[in-house]
Amino acid sequence: MSGNTTRQEIVAAADDLFYRHGFDHTSFAHIAEAVGISRGNFYHHFKTKDEILDAVIEKRVADRVAMMERWEIAGSTPEDRILSFVDILIVNGDKIVRYGCPIGTLTSELAKLNHTARGEANRLFGAFRTWLAQQFTAAGQAETEAHRLAMHLLMRSQGVATLLNAFHDREFAAREVELMREWVGAVLASNGDRARSAKTT
Amino acid sequence: MSGNTTRQEIVAAADDLFYRHGFDHTSFAHIAEAVGISRGNFYHHFKTKDEILDAVIEKRVADRVAMMERWEIAGSTPEDRILSFVDILIVNGDKIVRYGCPIGTLTSELAKLNHTARGEANRLFGAFRTWLAQQFTAAGQAETEAHRLAMHLLMRSQGVATLLNAFHDREFAAREVELMREWVGAVLASNGDRARSAKTT
DNA sequence: GTCTATACGCGGATAGAC
DNA sequence: GTCTATCCGCGTATAGAC
Numbered sequence: 001m002s003g004n005t006t007r008q009e010i011v012a013a014a015d016d017l018f019y020r021h022g023f024d025h026t027s028f029a030h031i032a033e034a035v036g037i038s039r040g041n042f043y044h045h046f047k048t049k050d051e052i053l054d055a056v057i058e059k060r061v062a063d064r065v066a067m068m069e070r071w072e073i074a075g076s077t078p079e080d081r082i083l084s085f086v087d088i089l090i091v092n093g094d095k096i097v098r099y100g101c102p103i104g105t106l107t108s109e110l111a112k113l114n115h116t117a118r119g120e121a122n123r124l125f126g127a128f129r130t131w132l133a134q135q136f137t138a139a140g141q142a143e144t145e146a147h148r149l150a151m152h153l154l155m156r157s158q159g160v161a162t163l164l165n166a167f168h169d170r171e172f173a174a175r176e177v178e179l180m181r182e183w184v185g186a187v188l189a190s191n192g193d194r195a196r197s198a199k200t201t
Numbered sequence: 202m203s204g205n206t207t208r209q210e211i212v213a214a215a216d217d218l219f220y221r222h223g224f225d226h227t228s229f230a231h232i233a234e235a236v237g238i239s240r241g242n243f244y245h246h247f248k249t250k251d252e253i254l255d256a257v258i259e260k261r262v263a264d265r266v267a268m269m270e271r272w273e274i275a276g277s278t279p280e281d282r283i284l285s286f287v288d289i290l291i292v293n294g295d296k297i298v299r300y301g302c303p304i305g306t307l308t309s310e311l312a313k314l315n316h317t318a319r320g321e322a323n324r325l326f327g328a329f330r331t332w333l334a335q336q337f338t339a340a341g342q343a344e345t346e347a348h349r350l351a352m353h354l355l356m357r358s359q360g361v362a363t364l365l366n367a368f369h370d371r372e373f374a375a376r377e378v379e380l381m382r383e384w385v386g387a388v389l390a391s392n393g394d395r396a397r398s399a400k401t402t
Numbered sequence: 403g404t405c406t407a408t409a410c411g412c413g414g415a416t417a418g419a420c
Numbered sequence: 421g422t423c424t425a426t427c428c429g430c431g432t433a434t435a436g437a438c
Contacts, residue, residue: 006403006404020313021313021314021315022225022310022313022314024223024225024226025225025313025314027430027431027432028431028432028433029430029431037403037404037405038404038405038406039432039433040404040405040406040407040433040434040435041403041404041405042433043432043433043434044403044404045403047433048432048433049431049432049433098312099312099313100309100312100313104309104363104367105309105313107363107366107367108301108305108306108309108363108366109223109310111299111300111301111366111367112221112222112223112226112300112301112306113222113223113226114222122367122368125364125367125368148373148376151364151373151377152377152380154360154364155357155360155361155363155364155377156356156357156360157360158359158360158363158364159355159356159357159358159359159360159361159363160356160360162305162308162309162356162359162360162363163326163352163355163356163359165308165309165312166305166308166312166323166326167323167326172349172352175349176352176353176356179353207421207422228412228413228414229413229414229415230412230413238421238422238423239422239423239424240414240415241415241416241417241422241423241424241425242421242422242423243415244414244415244416245421245422246421248415249414249415250413250414250415403438404437404438405436405437405438406435406436406437406438407434407435407436407437408433408434408435408436409432409433409434409435410431410432410433410434411430411431411432411433412429412430412431412432413428413429413430413431414427414428414429414430415426415427415428415429416425416426416427416428417424417425417426417427418423418424418425418426419422419423419424419425420421420422420423420424
């Protein structure tokens with residue numbers, strides 16, 4: 001909580017570079033250049049590259065949590081909030097075309113590097129997973145089913161991101177987003193039916 | 202076509218290491234050690250690392266094409282063949298848990314490295330895409346719809362692979378594979394209805 | 403806190419002997 | 421075709437002056 005601006009700048013620059021070029025391929029020199037400081041100064045803030053990675057993951061988690069809190073405020077119903085998640089694929093379309101999903105690609109890379117921060121990185125997926133499950137639960141789904149639906153939606157989002165990055169086909173993404181929106185609507189509508197019939201009987 | 206065994210061994214070892222540790226992270230020393238030759242000897246077969254990458258991509262494409270040809274023989278109907286594709290997620294489950302999808306992860310990495318072989322790597326996805334589209338067409342789907350269905354299935358396969366790699370949850374994968382099988386059945390059944398009604402009217 | 407200078411190993415790549 | 425020896429740049433990391 002020392003509020004060091006330089007440290008925050010380093011983390012922000014590393015976050016961006018790790019996303020665009022990957023963790024392993026990004027060097028201290030790259031980050032130092034992006035921030036505008038010398039390489040030596042670097043080690044006053046972070047002793048190892050892994051420490052920077054931890055800080056970047058921490059920042060990414062915080063950013064995603066903040067985003068989900070905004071969705072909570074903006075969306076009046078659980079369905080609206082879930083659709084905010086789906087819309088990431090459109091809102092961040094340009095970046096995904098170029099660099100893929102920030103969470104999926106980091107997770108994949110750390111898995112291949114067999115990096116110790118693998119588990120930490122999974123908190124990113126976990127944040128979305130539990131949040132989505134909460135929304136489905138709020139929409140009337142049973143606990144286990146809500147978690148399955150959350151995983152299904154996360155899965156489709158990842159799949160679309162991967163193929164959008166490979167094929168650069170925005171129409172494909174738009175089509176799949178529309179299918180996801182329809183799927184969410186159908187799932188929650190049929191549940192509503194069950195909920196209503198359960199009430200009336 | 203010189204039939205050099207050493208060359209093939211290098212490509213096979215590189216294929217494996219690129220998959221398990223990533224292209225960038227795999228060094229000449231790693232490959233040389235895996236094959237059991239010296240680093241110097243290496244350059245008699247490949248002048249640059251990129252040449253090895255090209256050869257690995259070529260091998261991967263050939264392997265996948267051969268696999269799809271086996272599916273053509275094994276499956277009597279287009280639906281059977283499509284389900285062979287879906288079942289990769291189960292058959293290769295262990296490897297996917299550890300290293301993800303060989304195609305998706307390579308594509309993502311090359312995108313981040315902004316590597317020239319990016320386009321070549323996309324032939325891997327392309328091979329599955331066109332083959333799946335052919336199967337959907339053979340099952341009675343219209344040309345454009347067949348391609349959309351192929352992309353949809355490829356998307357789901359990628360999404361499942363990514364989350365399977367992240368969460369190591371085999372039950373999740375089994376559940377999603379079952380959903381994909383149902384989806385394939387439903388899509389082809391409804392099409393069959395349309396085809397039948399078109400015939401009888 | 404920020405800098406310069408530097409250590410040291412590993413990466414890709416080359417030369418040339420056998 | 422296979423080897424050893426070697427070049428050179430870049431990577432992480434450290435020491436120490438300002």
